[in-house]
Amino acid sequence: MNLWLTLAVNSISLGGLLFLLSAGFSLIFGLMRIPNLLHGSFFMLGAYLGVSALNWHINFWVAALLSALAMTLIGGLIERFLLRRLAGQELAQVLLTLGLSFIVADVCLMIWTGDPWQPATPEHLRGAVQVGTLFFPIYRLVILAVAIVIAIGLWLMIDWTRLGAMIRAGVDDAPIARVVGIKVSQLFTLIFSLGAALAAFAGVMGAPYLSVYPGLDFEMLPLALIVVILGGTGSLLGALVGSFLIGFLYNFGQAMFPDLAYVILFLPMLLVLVLRPQGLFGRAMP
Numbered sequence: 001m002n003l004w005l006t007l008a009v010n011s012i013s014l015g016g017l018l019f020l021l022s023a024g025f026s027l028i029f030g031l032m033r034i035p036n037l038l039h040g041s042f043f044m045l046g047a048y049l050g051v052s053a054l055n056w057h058i059n060f061w062v063a064a065l066l067s068a069l070a071m072t073l074i075g076g077l078i079e080r081f082l083l084r085r086l087a088g089q090e091l092a093q094v095l096l097t098l099g100l101s102f103i104v105a106d107v108c109l110m111i112w113t114g115d116p117w118q119p120a121t122p123e124h125l126r127g128a129v130q131v132g133t134l135f136f137p138i139y140r141l142v143i144l145a146v147a148i149v150i151a152i153g154l155w156l157m158i159d160w161t162r163l164g165a166m167i168r169a170g171v172d173d174a175p176i177a178r179v180v181g182i183k184v185s186q187l188f189t190l191i192f193s194l195g196a197a198l199a200a201f202a203g204v205m206g207a208p209y210l211s212v213y214p215g216l217d218f219e220m221l222p223l224a225l226i227v228v229i230l231g232g233t234g235s236l237l238g239a240l241v242g243s244f245l246i247g248f249l250y251n252f253g254q255a256m257f258p259d260l261a262y263v264i265l266f267l268p269m270l271l272v273l274v275l276r277p278q279g280l281f282g283r284a285m286p
Contacts, residue, residue: 007251013140013209015247016147020202021220022227022239023154024195030171030234030282031184031191034090038078038097039199040221041104046071046200047212048108051117060122064204068197075196079189087185101217109214118211143205150198151240158236167191171234223250226269232282241280 025039046067053063078100086092121139128135158164169177170184178184203212210216227246231238246265253264272279 003255007255008248009136009140011248011251012244013143013247014251015244016143017202017206017209018223018227018243018247019147019240020150020198020205022224022231022243023151023236024191024198025224026228026231026236026239027167027171027191027234028195029228031167031174032083032093032188033174034093034097035225035228036097036192036195037094037221038101038104039195039224040217040219041101042071042075042196042199043203043206043220044212044217045074045104045108045203046196047203047207047216048112048117049200050204051119051207051212052112054119060125060204064201067204068201071200072193072197076189076193079192083192084185084188101221105214105217112212114214116211116213117207119207121208139208143209146205147243151236154236163190168234226265228279229269230272230280232279235279235281238279238281 021039021043025036028036028039049070050063050067053066054060058066082096082100083093086096125139125142128137129141130136158167166177166182167187169180169182170187174184223246227239227242230245231240231242245268249265249268250261253261257264
C-alpha cells in the first residue's frame, strides 16, 4: 500500500512539473506549427541559473522568478531574431531549434561542468504532512499547488481576456487571424517567451527533486512532446490531463515493468497518433 501511495505522490509531482514544462510548449506548437526542440534546454538552462542563484543565497522563489525572467528575454530574442526569419520553413525551424539545443548543452557543460547539481529543498518546504498513518512530503505537494495555480492563471488569461481570445484565434486559424488584424507575429514572441519562462520556472522547481545534470534537457523534451501529442496542440486542458497521465505512466511503468517502461510510455502516444492525430482535446490542424 505504501509503495502504491509513494508512486502516486511521485507521479502527481512529476505531472505538475510536466504541466509547467508542457503548457507553453503546447501553445507554441499550436501557434507556430513546429515542435520547439529547444524547449527541454529552457528547462535545463533555467534550472542551472536557478541553482546558481541559490548558491548566492538568494531566496528560492526569487531565484525561480529571476530564472524565468532571464529565459523570457532569451526566448523572445530567439523567436524575434532567429525563428521569425525562417517563418513558414518548418524544417529549417526544427533544425535551428535542434542546433541551438546542442549549443545550450555545450555551454551548460562548459560553465557548470558535468557534475550533477542538486540543491537542498528550501528550509521552509521541508518535512511532511501527516494524514492518519500516512506522510506526504511538503515540497512535492507544493509543486502540485504551484502547477494548479499556474493552470488557473493560464486558463483565466486564455479564456477570459482579449489577449486569450487572440491566442485562441491564432491557434485555430493563424491566416484568418492575420486577416482580421491580429498581429500573430507578436503573439508568437509572447507565447514563445511565456513557454520559455514556464520551462525555466519548472526547471528550478524540479532541481531539488530531479537534480540538474547534462542530458536533463533531452530527458524532459520527449516527455513534453508526448504530453502535447496526447493532449492536443494548443489545448491547455490537454496539457494538464496529458501531464498527469504521463506522470503516472512514467513512474508506475518504471517501478512495475522496468523492461517495458518505454513501451508503456510511448504506446498511448502511438495510439493517439493513429486514431486521433489532433490529440484528445485538440482540434485538427488546417
